[in-house]
Amino acid sequence: MTTMFHPTRHGELLQGARDSLPMLAGAAPFGIIFGTLAGxxxxxxxxxxxxxxxxxxxxxxxxxxTLLSGGAGLAVIVFTTFVVNLRHALYSATLLPHVASLGQxxxxxxxxxxxxxxxxxxQHRYGAADASPLKHWYHLGSSLAMYGNWIVWTLVGVLLGxxxxxxxxxxxxxxxxxxxxxxxxSLLKSRPxxxxxxxxxxxALLARDMPYKxxxxxxALAGVVVGVLLEGRTASKEAQA
Amino acid sequence: MSQYELAVILGMTxxxxxxxxxxxxxxxxxxxxxxxxxxxRYVPVAVLTAIVVPMVLLPDGQHWQxxxxxxxxxxxxxxxxxAWRFNHLLAAMGGGMAVFFLWRWLLx
Numbered sequence: 001m002t003t004m005f006h007p008t009r010h011g012e013l014l015q016g017a018r019d020s021l022p023m024l025a026g027a028a029p030f031g032i033i034f035g036t037l038a039g040x041x042x043x044x045x046x047x048x049x050x051x052x053x054x055x056x057x058x059x060x061x062x063x064x065x066t067l068l069s070g071g072a073g074l075a076v077i078v079f080t081t082f083v084v085n086l087r088h089a090l091y092s093a094t095l096l097p098h099v100a101s102l103g104q105x106x107x108x109x110x111x112x113x114x115x116x117x118x119x120x121x122x123q124h125r126y127g128a129a130d131a132s133p134l135k136h137w138y139h140l141g142s143s144l145a146m147y148g149n150w151i152v153w154t155l156v157g158v159l160l161g162x163x164x165x166x167x168x169x170x171x172x173x174x175x176x177x178x179x180x181x182x183x184x185x186s187l188l189k190s191r192p193x194x195x196x197x198x199x200x201x202x203x204a205l206l207a208r209d210m211p212y213k214x215x216x217x218x219x220a221l222a223g224v225v226v227g228v229l230l231e232g233r234t235a236s237k238e239a240q241a
Numbered sequence: 242m243s244q245y246e247l248a249v250i251l252g253m254t255x256x257x258x259x260x261x262x263x264x265x266x267x268x269x270x271x272x273x274x275x276x277x278x279x280x281x282r283y284v285p286v287a288v289l290t291a292i293v294v295p296m297v298l299l300p301d302g303q304h305w306q307x308x309x310x311x312x313x314x315x316x317x318x319x320x321x322x323x324a325w326r327f328n329h330l331l332a333a334m335g336g337g338m339a340v341f342f343l344w345r346w347l348l349x
Binding site for chain 1: 242243245246248249250251252253255256257258260261262263264265266268269273276277278279280281282283284285286287288290291292293294295296297298299312316317320321323324325328330333334337338341342345
């Protein structure tokens with residue numbers, strides 16, 4: 001995003017939080033709606049806050065509410081959470097080269113705070129041309145901003161006990177769409193990348209009715225496979241020429 | 242908070258953290274083979290596209306909306322255009338959002 005700033009710890013931290021700002025706005029309605037729905041789904045105030053504080057994974061928290069209100073058992077809820085959040089393993093693998101040299105006291109909290117939004121913003125920063133050795137502070141800034149935001153809006157939802165009229169129809173999630181679109185386009189530098197995006201988009205549409213975000217996982221894998229295959233073909237053609 | 246709630250939260254916390262920490266745990270002890278490294282470079286494009294495309298083409302989650310009245314589609318196209326033409330992420334976000342909200346306001 002903004003690349004012209006002096007790479008100090010503080011500067012990176014603030015920039016990471018600032019670059020996550022659109023995503024904070026996008027997540028806010030979901031935090032409120034989660035807090036609002038918790039009570040009616042049979043989750044206590046403490047339970048709702050505990051979920052946002054410790055699980056910190058929006059989609060799985062929503063699905064857990066649905067399962068709780070349907071009287072699902074513990075094993076079902078935990079297993080469903082596992083499936084829904086499995087895509088985070090891909091993020092964990094993708095970001096590993098950037099955090100590998102950090103100690104556990106960095107890697108453990110950064111792993112705990114890994115979300116779709118922070119992944120998107122942070123991989124963009126790690127990929128930036130400058131060789132700042134402090135990019136993990138940027139990572140931390142984005143993580144803390146998303147975490148604080150999620151907890152605050154959950155609390156607001158729990159305390160209000162009712163959603164603001166039409167909160168979910170304001171379209172605040174579009175902030176996430178605009179950011180992700182910009183990031184994707186800036187990454188489309190080669191033919192295999194473009195093909196990977198097309199494949200992922202197409203599979204995401206075809207598999208959109210699959211439960212528990214499995215369609216998303218499938219689409220991501222399809223994109224990766226298409227990209228790698230095409231890159232291999234391009235490389236072997238160049239080798240022949 | 243009931244014991245059942247506590248168990249649910251602990252269980253969800255454990256699996257979610259273990260997934261997120263799975264590869265971070267390796268640190269610099271393990272180097273990915275070249276093929277895996279190559280594959281991982283496609284993850285951001287693939288995942289982010291997969292998240293965005295259905296949101297944009299089926300804004301209500303169920304019905305296709307492939308026309309000019311679709312503010313999600315228009316806003317995303319503007320973001321994409323600005324990112325492609327000017328290579329400026331902040332402008333792409335701001336421009337897309339401005340068009341999105343303006344369009345919804347105009348069509349309301």
